[in-house]
Amino acid sequence: MTPPPTAAPALPAPVAVDPHATRDPGTGRRTHPATGGALLLVGMLLVALNLRAVVTSLGALLDEVRDGLGLSGTTAGLVTTLPTIAFAGLGALTPWLVRRVAPARVLVVAMLALAVGQVLRATTDSAWIFVLTSALALAGIAVANILLPMLVKQHFPHRTGLVTGAYTMALTLGTTVAAASAVPIAHAFGSWRAGLGIWAVMAAVAVLPWVPLALRTRAAARRATSTAAVTAPVRVRPARTRLGWAMAVYFGAQSLSGYAIMGWLAQLFRDAGYQPESAGLLLAGVTALGVPIALLMPTVAGRMATLRPLVLGMTAASTLAYLGLALAPHGAALLWVLLLAIGQGAFPMILTAIGLRARTAEGTVALSAFAQSTGYVIAALGPLLVGILYEVTGGWTAPIGFLLGALAVQTAAGLAIARPRYVEDE
16 A cells, blocks of 8 residues: 655745845844844944044144143144044055954944043143054044945945945034034133043943944854854955046045145135134034035935036036135135035045945955045145145135146046946956
């Protein structure tokens, strides 16, 4: 007698995968944005708030710091140049770090370095310790600068524009608040030390979301080494690609103009007849108007088939602003400030493009490191050359001509990165 046929084993029902889920930085498992993704996003926004406060708070209190520590002109010049030196040199080491240590753990150390550096520089009486501790704080920022685009690519691949816009807006807000409130805080506490040291609290808060993520990555690393061999990621070398160099030149040229504007626009308006307070407010207006642009630009860039219209549009805005500042700086100052803010939208756009022009997280961090480290070397020339031209000629025609020349280089590089392509393919 033939036995009755046995029923085939039931297949498991397919599991729906949320396309917007992120990956846990420790286990690699998919995580819904409402859980691990939310913690990541909060952590990234808190880090972004800290990325310029250490720079702009010092700029607002530089005279008081020079008097309090007896800084020479040369030492003060070194302190104001430190950001670009740190961002260029230390940022280049970040890909090497993340190949050996999980990004969450790197960010914990980076934010701790930022907090400790700010506390130490606000309490020292030595000029050179002030310089060294400022460098320690800037080292933390340099590493975080590179990591954020990679984290967006890795954990929010379907929301690149939105998340990049959010953290760029947070960066802009931190920059503005630190610049505007450093002097009032110093006056309230009776010392420039409070105006600098208070921002260490914000850096310490930024550590908190990354501690559980760092602990999770450590546990996951132990499990991985005990069960399987770790496959080394493929090395991406942007320095050997045309796209990498185009990205670096664009990043450098737009940063050059940005640092020149932050350093010299208020002086230009003062020379045009504005009172110091009004000139400072006009400079702050460029940053304030940049907040909504920073939020919207990445989303717009992420949805466009080519970045060409954005590149040309921002070039047109900057060109009109520079010509207006040269010909009629007093008559239509608010218009020139608005146009400058639009032109400075190149910064959030290039941060978005770093993620758009790489296929993988490894490619993104490599491209971010090369574009930013090389770009900040270029950017360091901006305030220096504008200052030299202003001192030699006694006016603003030559400095603005220099900025127009830098804008032409920026535009050429922008058109080179406008069409979709990937650094891994070159």
